[in-house]
Amino acid sequence: MKFLRNLLAAIFGTLIALGLILVLFIGIAAISGSSDKVTVKKNSILNLKMKTIVKDFAPKSDDPFEQIFKMSDKKVGLNQLLNAIENAKTDENIKGINIHTLGINAGVAQTQTLRDKLVDFKESGKFIYAYADVYDQKSYYLSSVADSIYVNPIGAVDFKGLSGEVLYYKDFQDKTGMKMEVIRHGKYKSAVEPYLYNEMSEANRAQTLAFLNSIWNELIDDIAESRNISTEKLNTIADNLLGRNADLAIENNLVDKAIYFDEYVSTLKSLVGIENDDTLNTIDIESYISTGKGRISSTGSDKIAVIYAQGEIIYGKGDEEKIGQDLIINALKKARKNKKVKAIVLRVNSPGGSALASELMWRELEITSDSLPLVVSMGNVAASGGYYIACNADKIFAEPTTITGSIGVFGTIPNISELAGNIGINAEQVSTNKSPSYSVFEPMTEEFRAVTKEGVEQIYTTFLTRVANGRNMTVEEVDEIAQGRVWSGTEALKVGLVDELGNLDDAIAYAAELAETTDYKVRNYPSYKVDFEEKFSSFPFSKAKEDILKEELGEENYKIYKNIKQISNLKGVQARLPYILEIK
Structure with a gap:
């Protein structure tokens, strides 16, 4: 009886301790959140780094566990980004925009929308400059809107056209005896093709090439207008990889100059009218959004x-x-x-x-x-x-x-x-x-x-x-x-x-x-x-499992694993x- 009483006391004590720790964590998070108030200084440059995952809609989470333990990937709403750029047009403290990104965590249509908003921003008379050690195609497409584009002297522009890859599993199925029975309607409904054939059907190849060409033409039309390069020349550049080093990128007008980042910072300082020894005031767009600039004010009811x-x-x-x-x-x-x-x-x-x-x-x-x-x-x-x-x-x-x-x-x-x-x-x-x-x-x-x-x-x-x-x-x-x-x-x-x-x-x-x-x-x-019932049912192991799989398999293999798992769960x-x- 004494053992049972002691056991129950230990259990209740543990639960109370966990509750107090949770309350402490929430209090710490609230205090730290309130103390990190962001302000926009005079003569600031708005930084567009685009490291954060872009979703069409990403409301601030009301989940305390997510805020304390960082249980999900950081994300930003496309609507917030667009509103922030719109507000920056008339913000006296923002002198211009700096695009400095190695990659963009957004889809092609989202990137095009952002680029269109940057074109609109330039009508305010404020500058947009861009710099990268290496440009992939999506980051170059966004950066091509800039007044001037810079690259690292040993950098490159990976400009090569669009491509897509589909894996086929028929031989794997035949060898293992594991297969998917398929019932479909639509000669183009090729989600199930990988289970039926060893290669892409002509119908699927035709539709894929058609929409890739359509998207590519949109991208190069925009780049052609901003960089004053014909679409024919851009296709020649892509065919021959004429952005594969800084010298070729400059020669073919993909970028304006090859400089190191410290030299680029000096260029930005001159644009805002300060001396090279002075501190350059910058603010990331996510921080700018946190000041309330991710919303457009209106008096309408x-x-x-x-x-x-x-x-x-x-x-x-x-x-x-x-x-x-x-x-x-x-x-x-x-x-x-x-x-x-x-x-x-x-x-x-x-x-x-x-x-x-x-x-x-x-x-x-x-x-x-x-x-x-x-x-x-x-x-x-x-x-x-x-x-x-x-x-x-x-x-x-x-x-x-x-x-x-x-x-x-x-x-x-x-x-x-x-x-x-x-x-x-x-x-x-x-x-x-x-x-x-x-x-x-x-x-x-x-x-x-x-x-x-x-x-x-x-x-x-x-x-x-x-x-x-x-x-x-x-x-x-x-x-x-x-x-x-x-x-x-x-x-x-x-x-x-x-x-x-x-x-x-x-x-x-x-x-x-x-x-x-x-x-x-x-x-x-x-x-x-x-x-909270769902949250507690998976806490804290779901994130740990994902991290372990990424670490063991690598990013690319983890994507394949997720794709296979997603397909196997179709009902x-x-x-x-x-x-x-x-x-x-």
Whole structure:
């Protein structure tokens, strides 16, 4: 009895101690956060380093564990970056912008939006200068907007055109006996191609080359205008790698001068009118945002609601990384109940996912459009399920470099019957009825395949109907441009999948026009609430596991691991982007 009493006392003592430690940590975080107040000094330069992950929407977390223990990657909202640059135009303390980045943690469409905002910033008469030891293509594209571009004397500009790579697994499946059974609709629905073939189909190669060329043409058109180089010359530079060292980069007008960083700092000092011995005042854009410059002030009482649908579409709740129907439906209902909200803009940045979740969100958007103007703004990608939820808007805006379309569906089911046979495993089934059933240990029967194919066809037909009704097209017209084919924003405009090329600001302005309001504020949705039960269930091992895998496998192998894991977790019929493709 005494032992039990002592044991319980020890347990309670431990819990109390942990509680006190937690309170102490929260107090320390609050004190340190309040003491780090950022101010913008006179004659400051705004630094654009772009190391932080850029999301369309990245509200400040209300999770104390994340703030104390840094349990997630640091991120910044694209809307905050754009607002900060807009505010810097008229900020007397900001004399110009310095782009100094080795890489940009943003998609191509996001980068183009940022670049367009920097073009607008230059109209204020303030300067933009850029420096890097080495430019990759995305950082060079952003930096090409600068008045002058500098590179390290032993640096380079990696300017070579766009390419994409897809891994194929058919031989692996044949050798191991592990395979994916595939049911699909759409000759371009190539998400499942790696399980069926050893090489890329001609249809997939054609669509991939088409949208890569479309995106590339957008990039070099912008660079050509800023650097006064013809697009033909830029393609020649890319074909022959004529930026591969500093001398060639200067000779071909990709950069203006090769200097060391300390010399570049001296150049910046002269631009703000201080002596070389004086201290150069700089402020990172994330710190600038923390001063309140990530918002645009307005006295208007009307509101335009911007609802961010970002990430893979899953059936369920959803969070900041994934789109769940619960999250989006609740956001739409809250916006509709707010009498000050006069219109809604749905910002889509998603490769798609669960067809059922997409249908549920489509229905809520349909209800919403009956009472409020509904406008869609497409980000880096709005494909398959991402297009499904966009198709019934009053108007669809896409960036020229947006990846969209992919109107098609597929289902994948793992099968290890050959592997099981090879290692001596035999599975026997007993059923009460004759309905087609499936086991991963048995080959798929034709009866089960037929039933599953019927489900895929039904969802594809529904998808076509949703798009046809939303776009005022016939089902046959949609089917011609569907079949799972992927389009760039520019291409999508030509075939009628989008209405206009433009960014989020353009979509918001049009929504306000439909609502007949000129003085308004933007209200962002959804709000991401912390589920402490979920937080405690994974604390603190989830992050540790990720770090260990990255350390052991390396970044590239860890990406492959994540891709395989993501594919293996697919459930049900999918409406998603045809493949995992990283544009470099």
